[in-house]
Amino acid sequence: MNDLLQLSSLSTAKIQHILDVAELCRQGQFVDSEKGKLVANLFFEPSTRTQYSFNTAEEKLGMKVINFNAQASSMQKGETFYDTVKTFESFGLDALVIRDREDEYYKQLLGRVQIPILNAGDGKKDHPTQSLLDLLTIRQEFGRFEGLKIAIVGDVKYSRVAHTNIEVMQRLGMQCVISGPEEYRDPQYDYINFDQAVQEMDILMLLRVQHERHEQAMSLSRQEYHEKYGLSAERVKRMKDHAIIMHPAPFNRGVEIADEVVECAKSRIFKQINNGVFVRMAVLKWAMEGR
Numbered sequence: 001m002n003d004l005l006q007l008s009s010l011s012t013a014k015i016q017h018i019l020d021v022a023e024l025c026r027q028g029q030f031v032d033s034e035k036g037k038l039v040a041n042l043f044f045e046p047s048t049r050t051q052y053s054f055n056t057a058e059e060k061l062g063m064k065v066i067n068f069n070a071q072a073s074s075m076q077k078g079e080t081f082y083d084t085v086k087t088f089e090s091f092g093l094d095a096l097v098i099r100d101r102e103d104e105y106y107k108q109l110l111g112r113v114q115i116p117i118l119n120a121g122d123g124k125k126d127h128p129t130q131s132l133l134d135l136l137t138i139r140q141e142f143g144r145f146e147g148l149k150i151a152i153v154g155d156v157k158y159s160r161v162a163h164t165n166i167e168v169m170q171r172l173g174m175q176c177v178i179s180g181p182e183e184y185r186d187p188q189y190d191y192i193n194f195d196q197a198v199q200e201m202d203i204l205m206l207l208r209v210q211h212e213r214h215e216q217a218m219s220l221s222r223q224e225y226h227e228k229y230g231l232s233a234e235r236v237k238r239m240k241d242h243a244i245i246m247h248p249a250p251f252n253r254g255v256e257i258a259d260e261v262v263e264c265a266k267s268r269i270f271k272q273i274n275n276g277v278f279v280r281m282a283v284l285k286w287a288m289e290g291r
Contacts, residue, residue, distance in 0.1 A: 001114070001115075001290050001291070002286050002290030003116050003117045003118070003119075004116075004117075004119055004129070004283055004286075005126070006125075006128065008167050015135065018132060018286060019132065021285060022281065026278040030061065030281060031060055032060075032062035033061055034063050034285065035061075035063070036063075037062075037063045038064050038066070038091075038093045039058050039093060039095045039096070039097065040067075041065065042088060043067075043068065043098075044070050044098075044099060045099050045101045049273055049276060050099065050121060051120070054280050055067060056280075057277050057280035057284055058280075058284060066088070066093075081105065085113060089114065089115055093115060094116075094288065094291060095288070096113070096115060096116070097117075098117055098118070098119065099120035103122055105122050105123075115291075116287040116288075116291070121160055123160065124159065125164075127164050128164060128283075130248055131165050131168050132279045132283070133272055133275045133276040133279040134246060136278070136279055137268050137275050138203065142202070145169065145173050145174050146173035147174075147175070148202045149200065149201045149202045150169060150177075151179050151192055151201045151205070152165065152176065152178050153179045153204060153256070154207030156180060156207065157184045157186050162186075163186075177190045177191065177192040179191065179193065181225070194229050198231070198235045198238050198239055199239070203245075204231065204243065204244075205246040206256045207248070208252050208255070208256055209252070209256075225256070226254060226256070229256065230254075230255060230256055231245065231256065231261050232258045233260050233261055236261055236266060244266050245261065245264070245267045245269070246268055249272075251269070
């Protein structure tokens with residue numbers, strides 16, 4: 001059974017294969033190839049890009065889709081996460097796409113749910129499909145991973161995107177460093193001064209501050225954060241000619257990224273979002289192959 005719970009469980013060869021299939025999806029292949037299959041999107045945490053990107057991917061593949069609303073479900077009557085998931089499995093579905101606030105929520109489902117589970121994000125641990133779409137965007141831009149330098153800037157400590165990306169990017173031969181306020185750094189990763197990163201990196205990946213995962217308010221004001229760690233138009237001028245800007249979104253304009261930088265010539269932010277549909281088509285196809 002082809003679950004996608006952690007990207008670290010996939011070999012680099014399998015990752016490259018999924019990216020290859022995503023490219024074919026981008027070219028228009030596999031439309032309606034999973035017609036009649038049933039999938040439920042169980043999002044126990046708010047989402048825009050991931051949920052509706054999965055939804056779009058499922059529709060393109062011809063799948064029938066159930067979008068779950070936790071606020072209008074029996075969870076409001078005390079039903080547990082596990083019982084909710086088992087209920088949807090009992091409907092005879094072919095796959096489940098799940099996001100939850102709890103780290104490694106899927107561990108309670110292993111061996112107990114008999115259809116593929118695609119992890120759409122768990123707590124601050126993993127976000128496999130976001131990393132895959134980031135990799136696809138980088139491969140389209142540079143044609144390789146080996147030797148590229150990326151700085152991930154911002155709230156690394158609480159970011160599932162950062163943790164997943166650093167693990168897989170290092171396996172693929174990329175050099176990964178982090179930057180941002182000391183309170184949001186993770187000591188296991190190498191740190192670089194932000195202005196140095198702006199000048200030296202091939203890729204700047206900006207992260208928003210994950211206020212919903214913090215117990216205390218940010219010590220810097222929005223303006224102070226932008227002055228110290230925000231990517232302004234002036235800083236963009238100091239980037240390498242070939243360097244690109246990425247962001248998993250949602251982004252906070254005027255904080256980690258200036259309004260005029262979001263869609264500047266170096267930005268690949270909306271390309272990332274577009275690639276998310278094709279990556280999720282590829283992942284869904286892979287999950288169905290294991291049925």
